[in-house]
Amino acid sequence: MPGLASHVATAKKRKRQDPETNVQSTATGKTSKTEKSISASADVEDEILLLESQILESRQHYNKVATLLSYCQDHVHRRRSITAAVALCRIFCRLLALGSMSKANQAAEHEVVIVQWLQSQLGSYEEALLGLTTAADPGVQNTAVTLLMRLLKAESESPNAHAENIWRDGTFASLISRLIGTGIADAVREEFVVKYLRPYPDVRYYTFVRFTPSSDVLDKVISILSALDPDSKENSSLDQFYVSKLQPGSHRSMGSIVVRRKQAQELWLKILRSHLTKAQRKTILQMMAHQIAPCFTRLEFLMDFLTDSFNAGGSMSLAALAGLFYLMQEKNLDYPQFYPKLYSLLNADILHSRHRSRFFRLLNTFLSSTHLPAALVASFMKRLARLTLSAPPSGIVFVVPWIYNLLKNHPACTFMIHREPEHAATLTADGMDDPFNMEEADPMETGAIESSLWEIQTLQAHYHPNVAAIGKVISEQFTKQGYQLEDFLDHTYTAMLSAELSKDSKKPPVIEYEIPKKIFFQSDDDPGKGSLLIRLWDFSWLGPS
Numbered sequence: 001m002p003g004l005a006s007h008v009a010t011a012k013k014r015k016r017q018d019p020e021t022n023v024q025s026t027a028t029g030k031t032s033k034t035e036k037s038i039s040a041s042a043d044v045e046d047e048i049l050l051l052e053s054q055i056l057e058s059r060q061h062y063n064k065v066a067t068l069l070s071y072c073q074d075h076v077h078r079r080r081s082i083t084a085a086v087a088l089c090r091i092f093c094r095l096l097a098l099g100s101m102s103k104a105n106q107a108a109e110h111e112v113v114i115v116q117w118l119q120s121q122l123g124s125y126e127e128a129l130l131g132l133t134t135a136a137d138p139g140v141q142n143t144a145v146t147l148l149m150r151l152l153k154a155e156s157e158s159p160n161a162h163a164e165n166i167w168r169d170g171t172f173a174s175l176i177s178r179l180i181g182t183g184i185a186d187a188v189r190e191e192f193v194v195k196y197l198r199p200y201p202d203v204r205y206y207t208f209v210r211f212t213p214s215s216d217v218l219d220k221v222i223s224i225l226s227a228l229d230p231d232s233k234e235n236s237s238l239d240q241f242y243v244s245k246l247q248p249g250s251h252r253s254m255g256s257i258v259v260r261r262k263q264a265q266e267l268w269l270k271i272l273r274s275h276l277t278k279a280q281r282k283t284i285l286q287m288m289a290h291q292i293a294p295c296f297t298r299l300e301f302l303m304d305f306l307t308d309s310f311n312a313g314g315s316m317s318l319a320a321l322a323g324l325f326y327l328m329q330e331k332n333l334d335y336p337q338f339y340p341k342l343y344s345l346l347n348a349d350i351l352h353s354r355h356r357s358r359f360f361r362l363l364n365t366f367l368s369s370t371h372l373p374a375a376l377v378a379s380f381m382k383r384l385a386r387l388t389l390s391a392p393p394s395g396i397v398f399v400v401p402w403i404y405n406l407l408k409n410h411p412a413c414t415f416m417i418h419r420e421p422e423h424a425a426t427l428t429a430d431g432m433d434d435p436f437n438m439e440e441a442d443p444m445e446t447g448a449i450e451s452s453l454w455e456i457q458t459l460q461a462h463y464h465p466n467v468a469a470i471g472k473v474i475s476e477q478f479t480k481q482g483y484q485l486e487d488f489l490d491h492t493y494t495a496m497l498s499a500e501l502s503k504d505s506k507k508p509p510v511i512e513y514e515i516p517k518k519i520f521f522q523s524d525d526d527p528g529k530g531s532l533l534i535r536l537w538d539f540s541w542l543g544p545s
Helices: 002-028 033-057 059-072 078-098 109-132 138-156 163-169 171-179 186-197 201-210 218-226 250-254 257-272 278-295 299-311 314-330 338-344 356-366 374-390 393-409 411-416 424-430 454-459 465-475 493-501 532-536
Strands: none
Touching: 033 059, 033 078, 059 078, 059 109, 078 109, 078 138, 109 138, 109 171, 138 163, 138 171, 138 186, 163 171, 163 201, 171 186, 171 201, 186 201, 186 218, 201 250, 201 257, 218 257, 218 278, 257 278, 257 299, 278 299, 278 314, 299 314, 299 338, 314 338, 314 356, 338 356, 338 374, 356 393, 374 393, 374 411, 374 454, 393 411, 393 454, 393 465, 393 493, 454 465
């Protein structure tokens, strides 16, 4: 192994330097603590390497496995413990490959005793490695996991081994329990996913078998599943197996896209039926369309979970939008209340929300069809136009281009910007009632198609110059094919302020039309005349005190 090679090289290098160190120590008559520590560490590593070579050379030295095991179980001297663990892994892998740990038919009694003793030492070694997986140092944890996986591979491929039992109920089951526990570092868990779960379908299969989504480990299970690619038809090339020796037909079933998707579906159903917290439910909903739904062979199993989440309202409805729309598109899910529920999400807070850009990306997708009723589209446009009157500039700059694109795709709605009043003189003098009903929950009954987008014309007088400029596109000729909404979705106060500050001003801005000479009074001759402050503080009506 690479780790051991480095130890060997270091040990040899230090051994060549020992004579020089001794000469210097003799000349000065002193030996530093660092030199003593290095010398002691090199001696221990040399001893471990010597014990390993002796064990592999002759069966007479098998009892020295116990010495290495005691070093491995020593948690005080961590470096020696890791070096001994690596050496033991090489020893057991070699013995397993040679069949020295398998009982032969009609073997002598002393041979059976040796095999049983080696097997007990192997069990103790695996327990020691499992203990190292919860060490404080993530590097030690990672080394222990790597050694365990290497050992499991050697056990499964050894003569007369029952690989199925080893992976289902043996050390691997204990390793998975540790991985989804609280003692493992996130970096170690991520590396396990990258090195073993992603490339090897057999490791993934047995990992899913051992996953028990209880409430205390549910976050870790969801985290691991979110790091895996979904098993879809486009991703069906997992034909490299970690263990070459399994039961006949096992590789064929584990490599089957149908089997993998069915297993992932059963695991996700267990998770969805458990008691999820609000944060866990949101995490799952964000993964639904791209990672969870492609794993399902029967998408109807997701309908109840998605509709319940969507009906919950608020941010939960926002998180369920993508997954629910995916079912409507791919599996023709009949959900007639989708657009009324989507319309209800357009409230006073949506243009101030930190999830604003993600919501409007989805909204643009939901209303992109040209087959939607004009009355429905008009209600969405009108409601958002009304909300812009109290929205921040960073939220308004998206709404106007979005309305422009909808008007291009739905010509029947262009009456909302070209509607001529019947009695223009009366309208100028007394105004009129807007036929649009903001309180109506059904977007087909709001009367928006009978109204006009006067809110957009109002924005043309907005205090922010960018908003005022973009509001004028509605009053111009519709010659532009459409706007790229991605150019407007991620606008923030910071971006708009930076753009203003980076502009080169040709002349200084006008701060005051007339420079005042006094703070409270217009002049010294007549203090208080025309001063609003003095009028507000006039208590003469109270009479003499």
